[in-house]
Amino acid sequence: MNTKVDITLVIYGLALFSGISYLWGFWINFDINILSYVALTDIVKASVYPALPAIGVLAFYSAMDGYNAMSKKKHDEMVAEGGVFKGFTYFVKFYAVVMKQIADTHH
Incomplete structure (x- = not known):
């Protein structure tokens, strides 16, 4: 027996549940059983419209990640050359350590 659940089934179920919950939660304040x-179609619209900006941002960042991806060979060449790239990596590591220390002292 195959009990594997398809991820799209979970996403559709969650979207419908959130749409129904949103409509019901809004209109229940007016004593209307929506x-x-x-x-x-109203449930689908209430489910999809709030998710559209998140999907757009995800698509944008995915496209930028693909555009800015650097091959391993190119990365190794830049590290071997040193210069600005190597200095930048040291700066980022130093910044991360300092921020971690600051965060630890404030908690």
């Missing part, structure tokens, strides 16, 4: 008046 589930008797709502159509399936």
Whole structure:
């Protein structure tokens, strides 16, 4: 017996649940049972519209990650050359250590 759950089924279920919850939670304040008046398209719209900006940002960052990706060979060449790239890596490491120390002292 195959009990593997498809990720799209989970996403669709969560989207429908959030859409129904949003509509029901909003209209219950006015003592209106929205589930008797709502159509399936209204639930889908209430589920998808809030997620569109997040999907757009994810697509943008994925595209930028693919565009800015550096090959291992090129990375090794830049590290071997030193210069600005090597200084930048030292700066980032130093900055991370300092920020960690500051965060630890404030907690």
